[in-house]
Amino acid sequence: MPLSPPTIRRALKHTRTITIQAFARDDGLWDLDAQIIDCKTRDIALASGVRPNGSAIHDLSLRITIDTNLNIIDADAISDAVPYPGFCNTIGPEYKKLIGLNLMQQFRQGVKQRLSGINGCTHITELAQILPTAAVQAFAGDVLNTRDGANDDAQHTQQPFQLNRCHALRLDGSAVVQYYPRWAI
Numbered sequence: 001m002p003l004s005p006p007t008i009r010r011a012l013k014h015t016r017t018i019t020i021q022a023f024a025r026d027d028g029l030w031d032l033d034a035q036i037i038d039c040k041t042r043d044i045a046l047a048s049g050v051r052p053n054g055s056a057i058h059d060l061s062l063r064i065t066i067d068t069n070l071n072i073i074d075a076d077a078i079s080d081a082v083p084y085p086g087f088c089n090t091i092g093p094e095y096k097k098l099i100g101l102n103l104m105q106q107f108r109q110g111v112k113q114r115l116s117g118i119n120g121c122t123h124i125t126e127l128a129q130i131l132p133t134a135a136v137q138a139f140a141g142d143v144l145n146t147r148d149g150a151n152d153d154a155q156h157t158q159q160p161f162q163l164n165r166c167h168a169l170r171l172d173g174s175a176v177v178q179y180y181p182r183w184a185i
Helices: 092-098 107-115 122-129 131-139 174-179
Strands: 014-024 030-040 044-046 049-051 056-066 072-081
Touching: 014 131, 030 122, 030 131, 056 122, 056 131, 072 092, 092 107, 092 122, 107 122, 107 131, 122 131
Parallel strands: none
Antiparallel strands: 014 030, 030 056, 044 049, 056 072
16 A cells, blocks of 8 residues: 655655665575665765766665574675764774674664664664664574464474564454454453
8 A cells, every 4th residue: 555645745865775685594594684775866965976867875784694593694784875984984893792682682782882873883883773674583483483374283382473463463452352362462
């Protein structure tokens, strides 16, 4: 279902694209490759020079390697397009500080402590913040048991991972009553 149509004429000025791809590796680990690209619809004067219409102001990538317990084993950040070449694109090695964090245990706080403000790139750090939910989606059905409820028999003693993690799947909600009645409260 699309957003409601605008009622006032408008002009596109900026596009931010965020892409995250998840890869299962042959060694049992997983890579999450995340990229953020910012483009303007007109030439824009930056302190470092004019960036032509449609050219990336930011083209930043972050890869984290995780194990199946969602622990970060490795991290790599690259800045292919930046507003301040020679400055913005030197921060990549700092993202190794993500190593040792767990995506589901105080991850966002850990990122903030290690890479906020002058300790990181605002945009790469922002990109890191959305990796936990991307990892959960990647793991669903492969690493995490997200049973559909239809075959939820007595042999399953743990509730499906996704329950009680969002509004729709709260244990006292109608969706759980309908699709996961065994776990409803």
